[in-house]
Amino acid sequence: MASRDFPIQGFSSLAIHAGHEDDPRHSHLTPIYANSTFVFDDAEQGMRRFSGQEPGYIYTRWGNPNMTEAEAKIAAMETFGVTDASGSPLQVDAILHASGMAAISTLLLSNLSKGDRVLSHYSLYGGTQDYMNRILPTLGMEAVIRDLRDPQQAEDALARDPSIKMVYLETPANPTIQCVDIEALAEIAHRHGRIVACDNTFATPYLQQPFRHGADFVVHSTTKFLNGHGNIIGGILLGRDTGFMRTTATKTHRLLGGNSNAFESWLLVNGMKTLELRMERHCHNAMEVAGWLDTHAAVAQVNYNGLPQHPDHYVALRQMRHPGAMLSFEMKGGLEAGIRVMDSLRLCTRTVSLGTCDTLLCHPASMTHTSVPREDRLRYGITDGLIRMSVGMENISDILNDLDQALAKA
Ligand SMILES: *Cc1c(COP(=O)(O)O)cnc(C)c1O
Numbered sequence: 001m002a003s004r005d006f007p008i009q010g011f012s013s014l015a016i017h018a019g020h021e022d023d024p025r026h027s028h029l030t031p032i033y034a035n036s037t038f039v040f041d042d043a044e045q046g047m048r049r050f051s052g053q054e055p056g057y058i059y060t061r062w063g064n065p066n067m068t069e070a071e072a073k074i075a076a077m078e079t080f081g082v083t084d085a086s087g088s089p090l091q092v093d094a095i096l097h098a099s100g101m102a103a104i105s106t107l108l109l110s111n112l113s114k115g116d117r118v119l120s121h122y123s124l125y126g127g128t129q130d131y132m133n134r135i136l137p138t139l140g141m142e143a144v145i146r147d148l149r150d151p152q153q154a155e156d157a158l159a160r161d162p163s164i165k166m167v168y169l170e171t172p173a174n175p176t177i178q179c180v181d182i183e184a185l186a187e188i189a190h191r192h193g194r195i196v197a198c199d200n201t202f203a204t205p206y207l208q209q210p211f212r213h214g215a216d217f218v219v220h221s222t223t224k225f226l227n228g229h230g231n232i233i234g235g236i237l238l239g240r241d242t243g244f245m246r247t248t249a250t251k252t253h254r255l256l257g258g259n260s261n262a263f264e265s266w267l268l269v270n271g272m273k274t275l276e277l278r279m280e281r282h283c284h285n286a287m288e289v290a291g292w293l294d295t296h297a298a299v300a301q302v303n304y305n306g307l308p309q310h311p312d313h314y315v316a317l318r319q320m321r322h323p324g325a326m327l328s329f330e331m332k333g334g335l336e337a338g339i340r341v342m343d344s345l346r347l348c349t350r351t352v353s354l355g356t357c358d359t360l361l362c363h364p365a366s367m368t369h370t371s372v373p374r375e376d377r378l379r380y381g382i383t384d385g386l387i388r389m390s391v392g393m394e395n396i397s398d399i400l401n402d403l404d405q406a407l408a409k410a
Contacts, residue, residue: 011206012276014080019072019269021065030269033064033262062254066265067096073272074226074236077205082212090211092218093245094238095253096265100201100221101127102258103235105135107197107219108166110244110252114140116165119157121148121180123173123380125199125221126368143168149312151184158192169215170199171208172316175328175364175388176381177303179312182319186214201225202354206279208320216240224355225325227271228278232264278357278393282325285359285399286391292400293329298337298410300330300385326354331385337410338363338385344406347398354390359399362388 002008002017023030038057040046048054057064071094082090097103108131112118120132122145132143144164146153158164167189171179186196197217198210204225210218220226222234237253239245253259283306290304305316306323316323331337341363342350348359352368362368364382372382391399 015275016273018076019069030069032266033066036060061259066262067260070265070268071096078238092238092240093242094236096260097235098258098260099233100235103219103237106253107237110249112141117142117144117163118166118168119144119164120168123178124170125174148180154185154188167196172202177305179315181315182210182213202324202326206275222268227268229271230356232267234260234264281393283322285396286325288396289391290327298332298407300332303328325391328386328388330383331410333410335384339366340410341406344409347402357393359392360390
């Protein structure tokens, strides 16, 4: 594999090589370490490992070589070409988790204590929103929700409320593909002495590197585009303050117990090697689909940050390499039309989630958001006829042909 000091120039080379350590038994790929514990040569070594004097694995809840490889690869991609305040390559630490939600738990619970608040945007992943509304209050913490597409709202909230410790961003966000300006919000937060975390799941580090724009923490659901094949659940927390990551965040993670496992870490490493190729194809197809839907007579509106009429188009252009692979569109025929389109699909897949090889469609009003009162749903932009799409890597003509016949039945 690549020598440690080889000057890698391109993202795909990094995605393929970064994080790999040569195997002592010369296996080409890192073997799957299916073991709970690691043994010590003698009691002295056990003591040195526990005290941190000697690096090495102890117990798999605390980490193993497959997890380390995934962590190192994602850290390398999130910091590729990014420098710190002194102009040196940025160093961050990463902790792999069992899910995106486990990573978000560690982030929030290691940074916030009783009485603290977190400022966020109203359009967030449903699980994150639920976590903020249901779990944080039981611990004496609270979310403050504003429209962060308007940075002045962050400025006002932070100036007024010293108990806000963290600004939590997600961009692009689900399902309206709203984007917030990471750099502007990080500048405001840091001026007020607060920290900034960003959920980078929809974009991946190939399209967007929040550390470059000032974020202190980055989280991902690796379940989605990072792994890319829909065969694992995983998450990661990355942090710029390596001291904090190695102490407080590591301790919180180990005690909450949301660790990943050898097999899923191994699949993730495998999946990430093709991240650049996959994202290029996903984004190319998404642009084609968005343009096609935009001219379709049965479609009232297309939400895609690559279209110039999307309200956050310019924010997306500033901080992303390409607009992503996620879009949503609204059927003129409302709920009935949405259901008919879903029922008529012949190639694309009817499911929740995102970031797999195949194209996925979901209809929030009849699926993920059926339990949400209609008025609340509408307030978050989730209208009756809204369909969300994770555009896959099939040949574009097949995707368009399937949509064409499905929309004709609406
Ligand atoms: C899926 C998702 C999560 C949660 O991740 P899990 O792996 O399902 O726990 C968090 N944020 C975003 C943006 C997501 O899409």
